[in-house]
Amino acid sequence: AQKITQTQPGMFVQEKEAVTLDCTYDTSDPSYGLFWYKQPSSGEMIFLIYQGSYDQQNATEGRYSLNFQKARKSANLVISASQLGDSAMYFCAMRRDVEYGNKLVFGAGTILRVKS
Amino acid sequence: DAGVTQSPTHLIKTRGQQVTLRCSPISGHKSVSWYQQVLGQGPQFIFQYYEKEERGRGNFPDRFSARQFPNYSSELNVNALLLGDSALYLCASSLGRQETQYFGPGTRLLVL
Numbered sequence: 215a216q217k218i219t220q221t222q223p224g225m226f227v228q229e230k231e232a233v234t235l236d237c238t239y240d241t242s243d244p245s246y247g248l249f250w251y252k253q254p255s256s257g258e259m260i261f262l263i264y265q266g267s268y269d270q271q272n273a274t275e276g277r278y279s280l281n282f283q284k285a286r287k288s289a290n291l292v293i294s295a296s297q298l299g300d301s302a303m304y305f306c307a308m309r310r311d312v313e314y315g316n317k318l319v320f321g322a323g324t325i326l327r328v329k330s
Numbered sequence: 331d332a333g334v335t336q337s338p339t340h341l342i343k344t345r346g347q348q349v350t351l352r353c354s355p356i357s358g359h360k361s362v363s364w365y366q367q368v369l370g371q372g373p374q375f376i377f378q379y380y381e382k383e384e385r386g387r388g389n390f391p392d393r394f395s396a397r398q399f400p401n402y403s404s405e406l407n408v409n410a411l412l413l414g415d416s417a418l419y420l421c422a423s424s425l426g427r428q429e430t431q432y433f434g435p436g437t438r439l440l441v442l
Contacts, residue, residue: 218372236408251428257418259433303370309428313388316363316428320372 216241218306225326227296235324237306245311248289251282253303296328303313334423334434343411344438351406351437355423362404365420380427416441
């Protein structure tokens with residue numbers, strides 16, 4: 215079965231610095247998608263970035279980039295120039311493309327706190 | 331453009347009761363998925379509906395059911411509520427069957 219592991223329960227970063235949130239995954243499927251979501255204390259899950267398993271280049275979306283290392287089965291999120299508003303819970307998730315549906319499997323999450 | 335909307339935002343029920351949660355997807359989105367997020371954990375997949383048909387079901391008991399309407403909105407029903415059903419219930423919509431999912435603000439259910 216597919217599994218997502220986020221080993222950092224909590225992280226601190228100084229405002230304006232970069233931070234990397236770790237995510238490793240376990241699947242034997244050749245085709246899959248990897249996602250990162252941000253969940254502020256309000257509860258809504260906000261989509262940040264997507265990486266397909268066949269994508270040759272690492273995904274980037276503004277201050278977010280995904281460091282995709284397929285052989286190591288890791289998909290780390292890098293947030294550059296951290297802002298106070300980045301303080302939230304961050305979830306890594308995976309979707310199996312071989313399945314008919316759109317089921318996401320989530321990790322346990324990492325709480326990020328940005329210090330001023 | 332309006333995002334995914336869910337109602338109600340909060341709900342308190344007692345054990346054994348039944349609850350119905352509602353979700354309206356982003357305009358043009360035809361797929362709706364439901365997730366349960368227990369405090370301190372990541373969301374767990376419950377159902378996906380696409381074009382009004384069930385396309386996926388997670389490991390949840392038959393007390394959980396859902397449906398999708400012709401306008402692509404969806405309802406999640408939970409019967410015979412247990413204390414362990416207390417959670418944040420998230421609805422997500424996507425354009426197609428396997429597209430990026432966008433989540434609503436969730437419904438916080440407390441079962442006493």
